[in-house]
Amino acid sequence: MDSDVCMISASGRTLLHVAVIAGNLENVEKLVKVGKDTLICMKDQHGYTALALVARYTGNTDMAKCMVETKNGFRKRLLEIQNKENVIPILIAAANGHKELTIYLYSKTPSTVFDGDDSQNRVLLLSLCITAEIFDVALKLLKRYKELPKESLSLYKFSVPKSLRGSLSLPSNESHQQSLSDKFSALVALAKMPSAFPSGIRFSRREQFIYDILCVESKFRHNHDFPDIANFVRKVTRIPVDERPQKTSFVCQHGFDRRVLNCLLFVMLSVWHFCKQLVSIFLVWPVKLLGLLLHWIIHRIAYLFIRCFNCLNIFGVRRIYELKYTHYEVIGILGYFCQSIGEFSSRELEDALAYEGMLHGAQHGIIEFINAMKEANLGLLSAIDSCNRGIFSYAILNRKENVFQLIHCLNGRSEIFRNRIDKFDNNLLHLAAHLGPSSDLDSRSGAALQMQREIQWFKAVEKVVHPKFKEAKNGDGKKPFEIFTENHDELMKLGEKWAKETATSFTIVGTLITTVMFAAAFTVPGGNNQDTGLPIFLNDSVFTTFLMADALSLFTSATSVLIFIGILTSRYAEKDFLKSLPWKLLFALSFLFLSVCSMIVAFCAAIAMILKGYRTYKWFIVGPTMSLGSIPIMVLVLSQLRLMNEILRSTWKNTIGNVKL
Template sequence: MEIQKHSDESMGGQTFAPQKRETQEVNRVDCSKLYNAACKGDWNSAVSFFKDHPKSENHVLNNYSQTALHVAAAEGQLQFVKKLSERMSTEALVSKDISGNTALHNAAFSGSTDVAKSIVRKSPALPQSRNNRGWTPLLCAATVAKPEQKDIVWYLCSVTKDEHPSPFHDDLGAKLICNMTASGFYDISLYLVKRYPHLSTASYGSDKVTVLSVMAERPSAFPTGSRLGFWQHFIYSHIDPPRRTVRGGDPEDPPESSTDPPAVALHHLVGWAKTAGSPSEIENLANEQETYLRKVFKWLNKELRKVIDERLSLAPGVNQVRELKLSHKHAIELVKHVCTQIPTSKFVWESNIFSTAIEFGIIELVIECLESFGHLNVSDDDLEKIGSMFHIAVRHRREKIFNLIYRWTTSTTIVGMITDELGNTMLHLAAKLAPSPQLNSITGAALQMQRELQWFKEVERLVQPAYRESKNKEGKTAQVIFTEEHKDLVEKGQKWMKETSSSCMVVATLIATVMFSAAFTVPGGNQSEGIPIFLKTNHFMIFAISDALALFSSLTSVLMFLSILTSRYAEEDFLYVLPKRLIIGLSSLFISIATMMIAFSTTLSIVLSKRFPWVSIPISSLACIPVTLFALLQFPLLVEIVLSTYGPKIFDRKN
């Protein structure tokens, strides 16, 4: 095999002499032996190969001009790399493959920190080397490293120098910080933008990608964009992120909070008390700084945090939530620091960062931009920008951001009159079908249609009456567009409501039939006069009441589901009429199942109580299983329908 030669290359101010490769012929079979040994980290086989072929450490092993050191570094074979590098000269360590990658590039791709340290220890100038694309090992690691391989990114960041040609400047510097941020290494990105402030506004490519534009497309990097379950959200709210030492800096400060934990708990209790209609004295209690209740909450929060931090730290999922909270903390700090480096709002508008953040629903980024660049004034220059923000929020169904922009805008009377290039007002955009991610986040086509109607009605209230019937350049009003866009969704909603109602009505009918017959075949039988034998016992009264409730509630459920099946299914019906009937039907069905199991348990207790007095306890426990299963499977749907129908409105502008 012909041994290729490499030209001189200047790296980090040090010039390496042309590398002299051995010219002895090594057949492909022998090369494959060394290649396999490097892949597996088999040093004994490699030593045997070197004895047969002296000074062959730098032989090319494949068509990609890779040496054994390239292969071993790519596979993360630490011991093999250490021993092989001891046998190689400094010039041999810097050899490149056909793509221009050194062994350190391959170590960066593999994510092996120890291998990278071993190579850099032998050749400290390698972190400055660049492949054919101009990428340094640091840029390679920042692009492909997984979250668990963050250590190699930190290490390469510490050994890469800001020397000409610096990897922290020009387009490659911008690519480095953007790729680092896109990989989720927000703490390292924060470290870099603090060390090299110009990276905050550096951009590359035809789209002028910046670190802030990358963050604007990462909703999962922020608390509002992370979907957590009930327990995950509970742990997230009561756990502190771990403190770590940032490379090149002081230990991180603990997470900042404008409200101490006891005040947060007290605030939630007062909010609940208001909702529940409690006396006004409870609200006044919140204004007292050192009340007994406040001290209790302070102690409870302290103990709860201690339990989560010390006792539950090893529980599955707790550390993941802790790391997630730390990542969110770094992401917010990164956004805040970058915004402080932006001189004017012109940079944000020209790079479409604001519009992208609105599109992806990143509230934290929108808030930071609004706070950094002041209130939005309605002027000739800002009118189109403000209209664009409202239109994007409506088009992508970002109600929280819409409320936020509405609050920050000094004048809102002109919002409904703003049109886009196609003549569409804000109401025309609300009439269009919502994007799939927002639509699919709602359970069932009927509730999706209800949500679309709520959006249309809310936006209609904001638009001036003179513009509600206005036509766009296609000659269509908002109502016409709504009907056309939601035709298929109405059909899907009708099908979903009918299938759900039919299934539930079958269950309700069976319960009504059983409970009706049970009323005439009471447990224990009747006396000659037709009076039940156990009429005067408490268990029998429980049976009678639960049987009647089960019968009445199941019949109510049947009637509600029957009314749903015979509805006209007009667009407006999905707003209140159909959801209200479904709420009543599901609620009564749940009551009928629960009372039916109570009646069944009471009947067995009456019949078996004389022989097995303890039988009521296991029977009652087993009877809770089907009720619990129904609650777990169907109750979340009922809660979602109730909140969607009678919950807070979409545009709560007061908040």
Template sequence: MERDDWKSFKYQLDLNSGAEAKKVNEEGETFLHLAVASGKEQFVIELVKCMSSEDLRLENTDKCTALYLAAISGTKEMAEIMVEKNMDLVQVRNAHELPVVTAARHENTDMVHYLYWKTPQELLHPDKGKDGATLLTKLIISDLFDIALDLLEKYPTLAKSEDYDGRNAITVLARKPSAFPSGRLHGHWHHCKSILGKIYYAGKQREGFAKLRNEIKGGFKTQEKRSEVHALQVLKIISTQVSKMDDKQLKDAGVYEAVLEATKFGNVEFVYKVMNCNPHMVNCKDATGKGPFLYAIMYRQEKIFSLLQDMRERKSWFSYIGKEDGNNALHQAAIYNRFSQIDRISGVAFQIQCELQWFEEVEKLAPPILKDQHNSRGMTPRELFAKEHAALVEKGEKWMKETATGCMVVAALIATVVFAAAFALPGGNKEENGDPKLLDKKMFMFFIIMDALSLFSSCSSMLMFLSILTSRYAEQDFLVSLPTKLILGLSSLFFSIGTMMAAFCATLFIAVRHKNYWVPITSTILALVPITLFVVLQCPLLLEMFYKTYGRRFYVKKNNC
């Protein structure tokens, strides 16, 4: 078997009658077990042909059949040849679970799809044990929502049934924001369009999140992928089950904890559906008394933060006071949480900006009395914010200065090059009066304009970066002042690079204006490479900087508390 020579191996089997059904090592494995474990598909197919249907049920010392091993890491073809010869193999519980559950546990996707439809569905009924619940949770974890949906449609109560690991579908789905449209990570182009859209609608009415709620209601059917649609349908069945539970059942099924976890991970659809299906969800609290609103504040989940504002009287959300630390809701917004959304933001300076924006948005909603309340350490929310973010501000200052220094070097180099180019005009000068020989040529004028623009923009860029180096670095400066200077500096630097490339290409066209036009044409095409790289890699980031500084980042309602 080690030499992958089936003919030689078959010859040895023929010399030892019945050897294919004998256990060949201390682990009680047959040759079929070994072939499956080694991934030798041809050996598996040929061995199954030589064995009886009962021989396929032989177990090793761990009470596992060869199909169980195939479910872990084998191919669908291995399973097919065994199941076709003995259909009962799919019902044999190995290590206390069905083969399809084992395949799902090890994320063997092809095997799951095959074994699921071969397994008698009644074996997955909640009353038959934990196989159905375990399969459902593993399907959700593996993003196999098509099968999960089919299973839930047959047995909806599996949603609240506990699996072998002590979990259920509700608690597992709560930790899967990536399964839904709001949690999907998109590419640069999608992100760029999203930012542009936000900038366009920034000055309009506060309808951004209302639109999200309508999309949730509509199921995102028109724009999202099939897996997302299946996930939303799974969530609908699960939320229907939640709507039928009383307070005790909600606690026993871990639904309260699931809502808090969904809030923590930014699972907008889950929170919206579950909290609308059962009014008991407004009582969600952890052991310290924190509810979903506090979790949204702590973990900077602005979408859920906005969503929850319409679900209950906001005054009650701000009634929390920590028993041990004395922190109110505004103190919670001031605490720096390194496990929040802040790590997704590029640049330390913009992380500080985001933290400041978040604190001020919560402050707008909070009752005025909370702003001057002291916690157990005698600190107001503003004082706590300054203490919590002192290290981040220091890092932001260092990041800003390093970025400005590096960019200023590039701007200075560009300014030097284009300044020198202005005194070394293409085509030369007339001897009699020193005028440029090509002064009447359009391409020459284009070169002059591009060269001048590049010089002016690079000098402007240097001045902006110099102002960053000489700026003060207080917390509030990171909100608008410093980001504005960085945006202007980077924008002018990128513009100077583009105009410099245009001036260079114009020079080539002038130098070879009578022949060899393929040289400037090729150079112009190559000049598009750095410009394209900028558009793809840097433009979305620059737009995001612009929107975070000038756009309306959050959709909050006016304080009526």
């Protein structure tokens, strides 16, 4: 070996260290071949080997492979060498978010590094992998070490090295006596990752269809040996049906004797079941079997298409597949933690920051996290912060509909949460009166629909709380509705401005269409007969189509203009934004859309009548004209259909207070 290769600079770095920092793979391979084990294991003044510098700076897996792997195996000792803070290379790679390198180093690092009574390396690696979203390694660690969830959630028995504290969001000024604020909690980290859960991703309809039909269970079970993952995922992503509040029947409310009622019910149910059996034998079962067969065939065809799209990466199927697989990994990690959470005492839950994790989960709307933790330990639902605000307070303040709906699934326990008052004497309705976050408001197309959404939230919470809270005053002496009016004054003005500008723009379009179609009704194609004054094409079916389309376009455009004028002259009170204004806007847009379609039909019919005598070239002109006539319709559909659909969905029913199954 050439002694010049092992020369050390003032900083203690060799040529190999310099080549690694420069990212020159070719020179690294040459130096490794020449310097061998001696050069590879040399440290700089901070205790970093060349492999540790790869983990810290470049994250280049090929560089790591050329150092770790040999013809006879791999260099185990290199993977165990610590720097001056006793940190091994895989921890450095995870701390810097190098996913591919971390997965590779984990496959090569000897298990003895993580085994034994000293849990520092395995706990730190788990924590770093979760923060860096390297869920594959985290899941393998949890599977290998059954006590790891409890070890990582308990207070650390060691001090976290200074170079790793930033990656774990811990204060850099390390104290000898560890306080609760210095404690890293994997639960809190997961609760701050909404994009790692299905509820945190907003898909288009096409993407949602692809996501639902993709199957990752078999691959996940093969890689991580988690046989019940599909059932666990379904369990935590849905609101439990059996916990929904049961409604009291009408007859019981009106004083019928229960014995008489039971007899009547028994007779009625017997007759009903008998009739139902007859119908099912002769009608329902054949239809059901046919439906199941068609569903299976369609599902298999769709599955084959998706597999082909995945291979060719069409429609982003590969990205969606990887995203769904990541969701399964995260929910699997959460499952391991929940197994330990179920055995924790109240004090241990506080040390693990489980209550804080519940609040963060509610703040980010991670329903999977809330459901899983609730199933593990029901007492976690009572989590409160320093202001005496619980998970439903956070859900209302941050407009997380899926978490708020859980309040309907708690049966008798819901009263505790419905009547909660924070330290400022605010009840849930006071909190709903505050303006929602911009992330929720921006999901609506215009200020008017944003205002509608805010009113819907206020109405949904109003149905939940006790009637006395509607007029209750908080610490500032304000009632919920007064706070709502005060906080939404600016939004209401913006909503009024948006609605008037929209109505004004479409009024101009509608007026123009009305004028054109009115004139077209009296200047019919082909002219009139000079003797009778009747249109020449009166008996032509195309002329009938022209008249009907012209009349329909005229009347619908005039109707839309009148509705838009009604919008312009509305009083714009708060309650108008809930139903009246959106319905007016929806009907006006629908009539305008119908008038444009009718106008195009009338235009095409007129062209066909004018060119009636030119039989040779008639369809060479009419065909392209009709095709071009569809362009305005397509433009209108693409530009306004989304708005119309959004208005319809948001106005038809307030889904905030309803449980989605």
